[in-house]
Amino acid sequence: MKFLHISDLHFHRDGENNQDANRLLKNIKERYPDHAVIITGDITDDGHRQQYQNALDALGAFAGRVFIAPGNHDFGAAGHLYSRKKADLFDDMLAAPLGQRGFFSGNNTPVINDIDGVRLIALDTNLETNHPFDFACGEIGFNQLFALDKILDRADDRVKILFFHHHPFIYNNPFMELRDAGKLARVLYNRVDVILFGHKHEMMDWENRWNIKYILASDNSPGKSKAGEITVENGRIGMKYVEI
Helix, strand or coil, X not given: CEEEEECCCCECCCHHHHHHXXXXXXXXXXXXCCCEEEEECCCECCCCHHHHHHHHHHHHHHCCCEEEECCHHHHEECCCEECHHHXXXXXXXXXXXXXXXXXXXXXXXXXXXXXXXXXXXXXXXXXXXXXXXXXXXXXXXXXXXXXXXXHHHCCCCCEEEEECCCCCCCCCCCCCCECCHHHHHHHHCCCCXXXXXXXXXXXXXXXXXXXXXXXXXXXXXXXXXXEEEEEEECCEEEEEEEXX
16 A cells, blocks of 8 residues: 655635646646545645635545645634634535545544555644634644544554644744644654654654654645655555655
């Protein structure tokens, strides 16, 4: 099983502004027809209904092999102010049509999808705030952390890939940091195999941090030349960058 990690597509209302995102997805469809695709948030630019429709038009061909998590731009204007209405649109216009087995808005728990012996766990890391000075920082929250801990307590041999939007290694930045990253680290230590996220528009990777084999940050993928590829074969996990 092979997975491509992309992020921060930022679909706009005007189709002219979506050319790079559409070209990216067209290339992936043609070059990697058997890969599953994981998108770590900011699929839209500010959660407008037309942006969601444009994103669905582009992603519909991947239904059944695309797995998504929301970013701050999906849930609010310019990524600054949380809107429950826009969060509901993420579920209604993307998560449900694309076949995600769960929902992200409101008081949600991790969304789990199992595919070919791999367990994909998606988190909503958006801070539900209407305070403009919170800007783009994130939070997992007690309910998701508690549920995630219980999920990881279940003994099984599946490879576990966890993905979400906010960058957990940004510290001392109240405008971008994941506020409860330390609590997340304690829950995850040595309990998942891969972590994927975006948000900072910077591609980076770490091996064996938090005693986890691979941790990957994606940049904003449209217009870029490469993406992270995760390979799972007979329980063995590999990672490399591939052209997109």
